[in-house]
Amino acid sequence: MADLGGESQMKASLAAARDARKRSELNAQLLANRIALLKQEEQKAWKMIEDTRRKTATIMASQGERSEKDDSKEQLCRAQWESLRAAQERNSAARERARAQRTAARSGVQRQRAQSAQSQKARSRELLAQRREEDAALREANLSQISTARQSRDDMRRRLEEANQEKLRRYREEGDARVAQERALQGRTEQLVASMEREELELIQRLQISQNAQRSAIEELEALTPPRTPVSSGLAGSARRPLSACGARTRPRSAGSPELWPG
Numbered sequence: 349m350a351d352l353g354g355e356s357q358m359k360a361s362l363a364a365a366r367d368a369r370k371r372s373e374l375n376a377q378l379l380a381n382r383i384a385l386l387k388q389e390e391q392k393a394w395k396m397i398e399d400t401r402r403k404t405a406t407i408m409a410s411q412g413e414r415s416e417k418d419d420s421k422e423q424l425c426r427a428q429w430e431s432l433r434a435a436q437e438r439n440s441a442a443r444e445r446a447r448a449q450r451t452a453a454r455s456g457v458q459r460q461r462a463q464s465a466q467s468q469k470a471r472s473r474e475l476l477a478q479r480r481e482e483d484a485a486l487r488e489a490n491l492s493q494i495s496t497a498r499q500s501r502d503d504m505r506r507r508l509e510e511a512n513q514e515k516l517r518r519y520r521e522e523g524d525a526r527v528a529q530e531r532a533l534q535g536r537t538e539q540l541v542a543s544m545e546r547e548e549l550e551l552i553q554r555l556q557i558s559q560n561a562q563r564s565a566i567e568e569l570e571a572l573t574p575p576r577t578p579v580s581s582g583l584a585g586s587a588r589r590p591l592s593a594c595g596a597r598t599r600p601r602s603a604g605s606p607e608l609w610p611g
Contacts, residue, residue: 355516356472358523363464365530367457372537374453378446379544385442386551392435393558400428400565407572425573428566 403424486504 355475355519356468358520359468362523362527362530363461363468365527365534367461369530369534369537370457372534372541374457376537376541376544378450378453379541379548381446381449383544383548383551385439386548386555389435389439390551390555390558393555393562396428396431397558397562397565400562400569404565404569404572407569425570
Protein backbone atom coordinates (compact mmCIF):
# COMPACT_ATOMS: atom_id res chain seq x y z
CA MET A 349 0.00 0.00 0.00
CA ALA A 350 2.91 2.37 0.69
CA ASP A 351 4.18 1.69 -2.85
CA LEU A 352 0.77 2.57 -4.24
CA GLY A 353 0.71 5.80 -2.24
CA GLY A 354 4.15 6.84 -3.49
CA GLU A 355 3.19 6.00 -7.07
CA SER A 356 -0.03 8.02 -6.83
CA GLN A 357 1.82 10.99 -5.35
CA MET A 358 4.41 10.84 -8.12
CA LYS A 359 1.71 10.75 -10.82
CA ALA A 360 -0.06 13.69 -9.22
CA SER A 361 3.17 15.75 -9.19
CA LEU A 362 3.83 14.91 -12.84
CA ALA A 363 0.26 15.82 -13.83
CA ALA A 364 0.47 19.13 -11.96
CA ALA A 365 3.76 20.03 -13.67
CA ARG A 366 2.33 19.10 -17.09
CA ASP A 367 -0.79 21.20 -16.50
CA ALA A 368 1.32 24.20 -15.42
CA ARG A 369 3.42 23.91 -18.56
CA LYS A 370 0.29 23.70 -20.77
CA ARG A 371 -1.19 26.79 -19.12
CA SER A 372 2.03 28.71 -19.77
CA GLU A 373 2.00 27.63 -23.43
CA LEU A 374 -1.66 28.69 -23.73
CA ASN A 375 -0.85 32.13 -22.24
CA ALA A 376 2.03 32.46 -24.72
CA GLN A 377 -0.27 31.67 -27.67
CA LEU A 378 -2.94 34.15 -26.55
CA LEU A 379 -0.30 36.83 -26.02
CA ALA A 380 1.11 36.18 -29.50
CA ASN A 381 -2.39 36.69 -30.95
CA ARG A 382 -2.77 40.02 -29.13
CA ILE A 383 0.66 41.18 -30.33
CA ALA A 384 -0.22 40.31 -33.94
CA LEU A 385 -3.47 42.29 -33.61
CA LEU A 386 -1.62 45.32 -32.21
CA LYS A 387 0.86 45.20 -35.10
CA GLN A 388 -1.98 45.13 -37.62
CA GLU A 389 -3.70 48.10 -35.95
CA GLU A 390 -0.43 50.06 -35.89
CA GLN A 391 0.08 49.46 -39.61
CA LYS A 392 -3.48 50.53 -40.35
CA ALA A 393 -3.08 53.69 -38.25
CA TRP A 394 0.11 54.74 -40.04
CA LYS A 395 -1.46 54.02 -43.42
CA MET A 396 -4.39 56.22 -42.44
CA ILE A 397 -1.93 58.96 -41.36
CA GLU A 398 -0.15 58.84 -44.71
CA ASP A 399 -3.45 59.01 -46.61
CA THR A 400 -4.62 61.94 -44.48
CA ARG A 401 -1.38 63.85 -44.97
CA ARG A 402 -1.51 63.33 -48.75
CA LYS A 403 -5.07 64.63 -48.80
CA THR A 404 -4.03 67.62 -46.67
CA ALA A 405 -1.25 68.49 -49.15
CA THR A 406 -3.74 68.24 -52.00
CA ILE A 407 -6.13 70.63 -50.25
CA MET A 408 -3.32 73.13 -49.57
CA ALA A 409 -2.32 73.04 -53.25
CA SER A 410 -5.87 73.65 -54.43
CA GLN A 411 -7.13 76.21 -51.92
CA GLY A 412 -8.23 78.43 -54.80
CA GLU A 413 -10.95 75.91 -55.69
CA ARG A 414 -12.56 75.65 -52.25
CA SER A 415 -16.09 76.39 -53.36
CA GLU A 416 -16.06 73.57 -55.94
CA LYS A 417 -14.64 70.98 -53.53
CA ASP A 418 -16.87 71.47 -50.49
CA ASP A 419 -18.92 68.39 -51.30
CA SER A 420 -15.88 66.18 -51.96
CA LYS A 421 -14.27 67.29 -48.68
CA GLU A 422 -17.37 66.41 -46.72
CA GLN A 423 -17.55 63.02 -48.42
CA LEU A 424 -13.88 62.47 -47.56
CA CYS A 425 -14.52 63.28 -43.89
CA ARG A 426 -17.52 61.00 -43.84
CA ALA A 427 -15.47 58.17 -45.39
CA GLN A 428 -12.76 58.68 -42.76
CA TRP A 429 -15.35 58.58 -40.02
CA GLU A 430 -16.86 55.37 -41.41
CA SER A 431 -13.39 53.80 -41.76
CA LEU A 432 -12.45 54.58 -38.17
CA ARG A 433 -15.77 53.31 -36.89
CA ALA A 434 -15.30 50.07 -38.86
CA ALA A 435 -11.81 49.70 -37.34
CA GLN A 436 -13.28 50.07 -33.86
CA GLU A 437 -15.90 47.41 -34.62
CA ARG A 438 -13.21 45.04 -35.92
CA ASN A 439 -11.20 45.58 -32.73
CA SER A 440 -14.23 44.77 -30.60
CA ALA A 441 -14.96 41.60 -32.61
CA ALA A 442 -11.32 40.50 -32.28
CA ARG A 443 -11.45 40.94 -28.50
CA GLU A 444 -14.65 38.90 -28.33
CA ARG A 445 -13.05 36.09 -30.35
CA ALA A 446 -9.99 36.11 -28.07
CA ARG A 447 -12.23 35.95 -25.00
CA ALA A 448 -14.13 32.98 -26.47
CA GLN A 449 -10.83 31.21 -27.24
CA ARG A 450 -9.63 31.66 -23.67
CA THR A 451 -12.90 30.27 -22.31
CA ALA A 452 -12.72 27.25 -24.61
CA ALA A 453 -9.09 26.64 -23.64
CA ARG A 454 -9.91 26.71 -19.92
CA SER A 455 -12.78 24.27 -20.48
CA GLY A 456 -10.47 21.93 -22.39
CA VAL A 457 -7.88 21.99 -19.60
CA GLN A 458 -10.56 21.15 -17.03
CA ARG A 459 -11.84 18.26 -19.15
CA GLN A 460 -8.32 16.89 -19.60
CA ARG A 461 -7.70 17.15 -15.87
CA ALA A 462 -10.89 15.21 -15.08
CA GLN A 463 -10.05 12.52 -17.65
CA SER A 464 -6.53 12.19 -16.24
CA ALA A 465 -7.90 11.74 -12.71
CA GLN A 466 -10.32 9.02 -13.89
CA SER A 467 -7.53 7.24 -15.76
CA GLN A 468 -5.33 7.27 -12.67
CA LYS A 469 -8.11 5.83 -10.51
CA ALA A 470 -8.79 3.07 -13.02
CA ARG A 471 -5.07 2.25 -13.24
CA SER A 472 -4.84 2.08 -9.43
CA ARG A 473 -7.77 -0.35 -9.30
CA GLU A 474 -6.16 -2.52 -11.98
CA LEU A 475 -2.85 -2.60 -10.11
CA LEU A 476 -4.62 -3.48 -6.87
CA ALA A 477 -6.54 -6.32 -8.52
CA GLN A 478 -3.37 -7.60 -10.16
CA ARG A 479 -1.52 -7.53 -6.85
CA ARG A 480 -4.30 -9.50 -5.15
CA GLU A 481 -4.24 -12.13 -7.88
CA GLU A 482 -0.48 -12.48 -7.51
CA ASP A 483 -0.80 -12.87 -3.73
CA ALA A 484 -3.49 -15.54 -4.11
CA ALA A 485 -1.35 -17.51 -6.57
CA LEU A 486 1.61 -17.26 -4.23
CA ARG A 487 -0.38 -18.61 -1.25
CA GLU A 488 -1.64 -21.58 -3.29
CA ALA A 489 1.89 -22.44 -4.40
CA ASN A 490 3.18 -22.28 -0.82
CA LEU A 491 0.42 -24.64 0.42
CA SER A 492 1.46 -27.27 -2.14
CA GLN A 493 5.05 -27.27 -0.85
CA ILE A 494 4.76 -27.63 2.91
CA SER A 495 8.28 -28.99 3.46
CA THR A 496 9.98 -25.96 1.94
CA ALA A 497 7.18 -23.44 2.35
CA ARG A 498 8.74 -21.30 5.05
CA GLN A 499 12.16 -20.94 3.45
CA SER A 500 10.71 -20.44 -0.02
CA ARG A 501 8.23 -17.89 1.32
CA ASP A 502 10.95 -15.93 3.12
CA ASP A 503 13.22 -15.95 0.09
CA MET A 504 10.42 -15.00 -2.24
CA ARG A 505 9.25 -12.19 0.04
CA ARG A 506 12.76 -10.85 0.29
CA ARG A 507 13.33 -10.94 -3.47
CA LEU A 508 9.93 -9.44 -4.11
CA GLU A 509 10.58 -6.64 -1.64
CA GLU A 510 13.95 -5.91 -3.20
CA ALA A 511 12.43 -5.94 -6.67
CA ASN A 512 9.62 -3.64 -5.55
CA GLN A 513 12.07 -1.27 -3.89
CA GLU A 514 14.22 -1.23 -7.00
CA LYS A 515 11.18 -0.70 -9.20
CA LEU A 516 9.93 2.07 -6.93
CA ARG A 517 13.38 3.67 -6.92
CA ARG A 518 13.57 3.61 -10.73
CA TYR A 519 10.00 4.86 -11.01
CA ARG A 520 10.74 7.73 -8.65
CA GLU A 521 13.89 8.65 -10.56
CA GLU A 522 12.01 8.59 -13.86
CA GLY A 523 9.15 10.57 -12.34
CA ASP A 524 11.53 13.17 -10.90
CA ALA A 525 13.22 13.50 -14.28
CA ARG A 526 9.89 13.96 -16.06
CA VAL A 527 8.71 16.52 -13.49
CA ALA A 528 12.00 18.41 -13.85
CA GLN A 529 11.61 18.34 -17.63
CA GLU A 530 8.04 19.69 -17.42
CA ARG A 531 9.15 22.44 -15.05
CA ALA A 532 12.03 23.36 -17.33
CA LEU A 533 9.61 23.61 -20.28
CA GLN A 534 7.31 25.74 -18.13
CA GLY A 535 10.22 28.00 -17.16
CA ARG A 536 11.18 28.56 -20.80
CA THR A 537 7.57 29.23 -21.71
CA GLU A 538 7.21 31.75 -18.89
CA GLN A 539 10.37 33.52 -20.08
CA LEU A 540 8.85 33.67 -23.57
CA VAL A 541 5.62 35.04 -22.09
CA ALA A 542 7.55 37.74 -20.20
CA SER A 543 9.40 38.73 -23.37
CA MET A 544 6.16 38.82 -25.36
CA GLU A 545 4.49 40.91 -22.65
CA ARG A 546 7.29 43.46 -22.94
CA GLU A 547 6.82 43.44 -26.71
CA GLU A 548 3.06 43.90 -26.24
CA LEU A 549 3.64 46.93 -23.98
CA GLU A 550 6.02 48.44 -26.52
CA LEU A 551 3.50 47.89 -29.32
CA ILE A 552 0.74 49.51 -27.25
CA GLN A 553 2.96 52.56 -26.70
CA ARG A 554 3.80 52.69 -30.41
CA LEU A 555 0.11 52.39 -31.28
CA GLN A 556 -0.68 55.30 -28.95
CA ILE A 557 2.01 57.39 -30.67
CA SER A 558 0.58 56.51 -34.08
CA GLN A 559 -2.93 57.38 -32.88
CA ASN A 560 -1.70 60.77 -31.62
CA ALA A 561 -0.05 61.41 -34.97
CA GLN A 562 -3.25 60.34 -36.73
CA ARG A 563 -5.28 62.71 -34.52
CA SER A 564 -2.90 65.59 -35.35
CA ALA A 565 -3.14 64.85 -39.07
CA ILE A 566 -6.95 64.81 -38.96
CA GLU A 567 -7.03 68.07 -36.98
CA GLU A 568 -4.73 69.62 -39.56
CA LEU A 569 -7.09 68.44 -42.31
CA GLU A 570 -10.10 69.86 -40.50
CA ALA A 571 -8.33 73.19 -39.97
CA LEU A 572 -7.89 73.50 -43.73
CA THR A 573 -11.57 72.86 -44.46
CA PRO A 574 -13.12 76.28 -45.37
CA PRO A 575 -16.17 77.53 -43.42
CA ARG A 576 -19.59 77.64 -45.02
CA THR A 577 -20.32 80.85 -46.97
CA PRO A 578 -23.52 82.64 -45.81
CA VAL A 579 -26.49 82.49 -48.11
CA SER A 580 -29.24 85.00 -48.73
CA SER A 581 -32.31 85.03 -46.49
CA GLY A 582 -34.50 83.80 -49.30
CA LEU A 583 -32.43 80.70 -49.79
CA ALA A 584 -31.62 80.07 -46.09
CA GLY A 585 -34.36 77.50 -45.67
CA SER A 586 -33.56 75.52 -48.80
CA ALA A 587 -29.75 75.70 -48.33
CA ARG A 588 -29.78 74.29 -44.80
CA ARG A 589 -27.77 71.06 -44.78
CA PRO A 590 -27.11 68.38 -42.12
CA LEU A 591 -24.12 68.71 -39.83
CA SER A 592 -20.89 67.61 -41.54
CA ALA A 593 -19.16 64.49 -40.28
CA CYS A 594 -15.93 66.52 -39.94
CA GLY A 595 -17.58 68.97 -37.52
CA ALA A 596 -18.90 66.31 -35.16
CA ARG A 597 -16.99 66.34 -31.87
CA THR A 598 -18.59 63.20 -30.48
CA ARG A 599 -17.99 59.92 -32.27
CA PRO A 600 -19.60 56.51 -31.47
CA ARG A 601 -17.11 53.96 -30.40
CA SER A 602 -17.39 50.39 -29.21
CA ALA A 603 -17.17 49.64 -25.51
CA GLY A 604 -13.60 48.96 -24.43
CA SER A 605 -12.06 50.02 -27.80
CA PRO A 606 -9.15 52.51 -27.83
CA GLU A 607 -10.01 56.19 -28.43
CA LEU A 608 -9.16 57.03 -32.06
CA TRP A 609 -11.06 60.32 -32.55
CA PRO A 610 -9.52 63.75 -32.17
CA GLY A 611 -10.87 66.10 -29.57
